[in-house]
Amino acid sequence: MDSALLRFLSKQKRLKEDNKSGSDFDTLVAPSISNDNPSDAQQKDTNNSNDAINEVIDRQRSSLEFQQVQQPQDSQQQQQYQQQQQQSPQSAAPRQSVLTAESSYIPSPDDSLDLWLGQFNQNRVANLLLSLGEDLSENLAYQAGDSVQNHVLTRTARRRVREFLKERDTMWVEGLNDEDSNVQMSTPINVPSSSTTIIKHPDYGFSDVIDVLTQNGLTAKDIATILIHTPSIALMMPRKPVNASDTEFGGESIEETTTRALSELLCGTLNLRRYDARKVLRNCPGLLTKRGSRSGQQVVSAMAKMGVSTSSIARDKTALPTLLSRSPAYLFRLIAFLSSDAIRMPIQKIGPLLRRSECLELLDEVAPIQRLQASNDPTNDAAIAGTAETRILPAFVGRSLEQRRQHLDDTYSKMSTTAWTLRNEIGTKDLGKVIAAYPSVLLLNATEQILPVASYLMDGLGIWEDDLARVLHLYPTLLGMPISDMEKVVDFILEQGVERENLPSIFRSFPSLLTLDIEKDMLPVIDFLRSIGIKNVGRFISRLPPILGYSVDRELKPKWEVVDSTYTYTTFELSKFPAFFSYPLERVIKARFEYLQKVKNLPISLIAPDLVLRYGDQDFAVKVAGDSDDGVAFSQFLKDRQPHPSANRNKRQNRSNNMNNKERASQE
Numbered sequence: 001m002d003s004a005l006l007r008f009l010s011k012q013k014r015l016k017e018d019n020k021s022g023s024d025f026d027t028l029v030a031p032s033i034s035n036d037n038p039s040d041a042q043q044k045d046t047n048n049s050n051d052a053i054n055e056v057i058d059r060q061r062s063s064l065e066f067q068q069v070q071q072p073q074d075s076q077q078q079q080q081y082q083q084q085q086q087q088s089p090q091s092a093a094p095r096q097s098v099l100t101a102e103s104s105y106i107p108s109p110d111d112s113l114d115l116w117l118g119q120f121n122q123n124r125v126a127n128l129l130l131s132l133g134e135d136l137s138e139n140l141a142y143q144a145g146d147s148v149q150n151h152v153l154t155r156t157a158r159r160r161v162r163e164f165l166k167e168r169d170t171m172w173v174e175g176l177n178d179e180d181s182n183v184q185m186s187t188p189i190n191v192p193s194s195s196t197t198i199i200k201h202p203d204y205g206f207s208d209v210i211d212v213l214t215q216n217g218l219t220a221k222d223i224a225t226i227l228i229h230t231p232s233i234a235l236m237m238p239r240k241p242v243n244a245s246d247t248e249f250g251g252e253s254i255e256e257t258t259t260r261a262l263s264e265l266l267c268g269t270l271n272l273r274r275y276d277a278r279k280v281l282r283n284c285p286g287l288l289t290k291r292g293s294r295s296g297q298q299v300v301s302a303m304a305k306m307g308v309s310t311s312s313i314a315r316d317k318t319a320l321p322t323l324l325s326r327s328p329a330y331l332f333r334l335i336a337f338l339s340s341d342a343i344r345m346p347i348q349k350i351g352p353l354l355r356r357s358e359c360l361e362l363l364d365e366v367a368p369i370q371r372l373q374a375s376n377d378p379t380n381d382a383a384i385a386g387t388a389e390t391r392i393l394p395a396f397v398g399r400s401l402e403q404r405r406q407h408l409d410d411t412y413s414k415m416s417t418t419a420w421t422l423r424n425e426i427g428t429k430d431l432g433k434v435i436a437a438y439p440s441v442l443l444l445n446a447t448e449q450i451l452p453v454a455s456y457l458m459d460g461l462g463i464w465e466d467d468l469a470r471v472l473h474l475y476p477t478l479l480g481m482p483i484s485d486m487e488k489v490v491d492f493i494l495e496q497g498v499e500r501e502n503l504p505s506i507f508r509s510f511p512s513l514l515t516l517d518i519e520k521d522m523l524p525v526i527d528f529l530r531s532i533g534i535k536n537v538g539r540f541i542s543r544l545p546p547i548l549g550y551s552v553d554r555e556l557k558p559k560w561e562v563v564d565s566t567y568t569y570t571t572f573e574l575s576k577f578p579a580f581f582s583y584p585l586e587r588v589i590k591a592r593f594e595y596l597q598k599v600k601n602l603p604i605s606l607i608a609p610d611l612v613l614r615y616g617d618q619d620f621a622v623k624v625a626g627d628s629d630d631g632v633a634f635s636q637f638l639k640d641r642q643p644h645p646s647a648n649r650n651k652r653q654n655r656s657n658n659m660n661n662k663e664r665a666s667q668e
Contacts, residue, residue, distance in 0.1 A: 117152060117153075117156065119205050119206045119207070120148050120149055120152040120206060120234060121145070121149055122142060122145035122146050122148070122149045123142075123145060124145070124206075125141075125144060125145035125148045125149065125206065125227075125234070126138070126141040126142045126144065126145035127141075128206070128207060128210060129141045129144060129145075129210075129220050129223060129224050130220070132210075132214065132219075132220040134219050134220040134221065135220075135221065136219075136220040136221050136224060140221065140224045140225070140228075141220075141224055143224070143228050144223070144224040144225075144227040144228050144231075147227055147228045147229075147231040148206075148227055148231045148234045150231070151231035151232060151234070151235075152231075152234070152235065155232075155235070204237065204238055206234055208238035208239075209233065209234060209236060209238050209254055210223065211238065212238045212239065212253075212254050212255050212258065213226075213254070213258065216255075216258045216259070216262055216263075217262070217274060217278070218278060218281070219278070221282075222278050222281060222282055225282045225285070226281060226282065226285035226288065227285075229285045229286075230285040230286055230288065230289065232289070233254060233285070233288055233289065236253065236254040236257075236289075237251065237253040237254065238253060238254055238255060239253050239254075239255045240252075240253045240255065240256060251290065252290045254288065257287075257288050257289060257290055257292075257293045258288055260293040260294070260297070261281070261287040261288055261292070261293040261296060262277055262281065264297075265287070265293070265296050265297055265300065266280055266281075266287075269297075269300055269310055270300065270310055270313060270314040270320075271310070271311070271314060272314055272317075276314075276317055279317070280317070280320055280321050280324070283321035284296075284320075284321035284322075284324050284325050286325060287324060292325075295324075295326075295327065295328050296324040298328040299323060299324055299326055299328055299331060300313060300324075302328065302331060302332065302335070303323075303351050303354070303355075306335070306347050306348065306350050306351030307347070307348040307351050307352070308351035308352060308355060312355070313355070316355065319355065319357070322360075322369065323354075323355070325369045326363065326367045326369065327367055330366060330367035330368075330408075331354070331367050333366070333408075333412075334354075334362075334363075334366050334367060335347075335350055337412060337415065338350050338353075338432075338435070342415075342416055342419045342420070343419055343431055343432060343435060344431065344432060345431075345432035345435065345436070346432070349432065349436060353435075353436055353439065356439075358438070358439055358440070359439040361439070361440045361443065362439045362440055362442060362443060365411055365443055366408060366411055366412070368404075411443075414443075414445065414446075415442040415443070417446050418441070418442055418443075418444055418445075418446045418450065419431060419442065420446075421446035421450055421451065422434065422441070422446075422450065425446075425450075425451065425454075426450070426454055426468065426469055426472060427468065427469035428469055428472065428473060429469070430473070433473065434472070434473055434476045437476050437477075438476035438477050438479070438480070440480060441476055441479055441480065444479055444480055449479065449480070450479050452483060453478060453479050453481065453483060454468060454472075454479075456483050456486065457471065457478070457507075460487070460490075461490070461503055461504060461507050462503060462504035463504055463507065463508055464504075467508055471507075471508060471511050472511075474511060475511040475512050475515075477515060478511055478514060478515070481514060481515060485514075486514045488518060489513065489514050489516060489518065489522075490503065490514075492518050492522060493506075493513075493541065493548075496526060496537050496538045496541060497536065497537055497538020497539065497541075498538045498541055498542050499538070499542065502542050506542070506545045509545070510545045510546050512546075512549065513545060513546070513548055513549065516548060516549055521548065521549055522548050524552045525547060525548050525549075525550060525552060525556070528552045528556055528557070529547075532560060532570070532571060532574070533571035534571065534574070534575065535575075536575075540575070540578050543578045543579070544578040544579055544581065544582060546582065547578070547581055547582075550581060555581065555585070556581060558585055559580065559581055559583075559585055559589060562585070562589055562590060562593065563580065563589075563609060566593060566604055566605060567605055567609070568605065573608065573609050574609075576608075576610070577608070577609050577610040577613075579610075579613075580609050580610075580613065583613050587638075587642075588613060589613065591637075591638055591641060592612050592613065592620060592624075593612070594641075595625060595634060595637055596612070596624070596625060599625075599633075599637060600625050600626070602625070607624065611624060612624060617631055617634060617635065617638070618630060618631035618634075619631075620634070621633065621634035621635075
């Protein structure tokens, strides 16, 4: 680490000696006092700083001493060891634990900084987690140790280099001459005074943080999962000093953030069980930080003010970690946009919209969650810094924050343009309902997607301009469909014998047909109709267009079996009455056929299917069944025939409880 700083400083000095005039030197290495081109100087200085940081990390990783560790130190040896463990888990000897809960490393104020950092070694962290005596896999424990070690090394190197660069700039700004600079640079750098001042180790250690987490009910598996995603928790202060005031202390301890996130928010406000609360923390470990715990409270408070109850928020446990990870500032900006004059959506409808899964794409665009993965995108932090330490990259690359802000501003500008196009060009009156049905419509490009689709619906399919707004209001997902896919659907329907002049009426009434998949949805239906003897498939489709979206196994075949067992000329009856397939099977078809056969003892085969199904319940009982009680008997027959709703609820509840018990047993 220290030799890297010395080489970096020598490089800067050589640049100064090579530029006697001073102007080039100021431009290259003294951006703080240069007036020529500060942007170029800042860019070159940033590149040099990043090089120094990477070099310091490599030096510190190789030079930092971790004592009393008997695990394979070489990564290749450790990988081979883990492979042997996986190949023969029963015969392999258990990993020797060198650090137990009783003998954990507790630093003293007199220890050196490197010795204090030694407790964050991968093996020591893993052994401490394994020593808790709980069901924790070694693989997960060593992943947590690797995450903590990388974070601590990088954070320490960054702070040292930052302080060194600060002192360097201070010397240059004060105008020290070469002789004074040589005197300053010749001082011993192996133990810089600034480093020991800035990175002075505290009187607590990593084991104290683990104690606080375990005292709050977190298991070793919970802690390991949290540290993998949020390793900065390992460096937090365990408890607030007893006699320290809020102004003196400044930050927050892990005990305070855990109490706020676990006890107050998850188990208190949301009333989650301890098991479910721990599961949320494993999927949203940022809640244990100061910013994360407060952001989670603000998000829940905002949702409650928009009419969403805390019980409904807690009920959706799958989406809860994602919701609590959102930035409150980004959510408030989206809420303000949806309630503005551009959209005019009522506040009470925004909250339920944000909780729906259909809104995830919109939320990920305007209120993104930081992903812990590398990317080839040049605007991504990992690609800019050129390192695999993706967990700590945002602290290095400051310009990415500005890029994200610019991206959000551009997104909202495009969303405003899209909203204006839908309201003024398409003629959508209630834009809030369109967005509620298809939130991703705001992300569509008005010029390249929305207007071309509208033009195709009017010119290609013959939908009148006056009906266009109603069609898109009925099924707004059409706006996101590629025109080529819709053309394929139209060509397939025409190939089945449907007349082209029938297309406007078909798609005006059933626009969802344009979104169907030909291979998965339409072809099975066509094959089924032909298998039951329907000759003119095109005419059949023209009379019942939505049949192309029906499921053959769940809807068409069961209904066909009922009518085929009742009538002699089944194909003939269905050709006259294609709408037979559109009626509910249990509630209407079977119920009426059973009532006529078993209660009224009428020859059902002599009554046409359209006569049985076309009427409502009361008219059916009077006109078809011949009842004189205005349908009272038939209504009672329907109640007796159907199971009680409470029985269905009990079955669903029992099924849900069984699934939860199985999931809990698999994770605990």
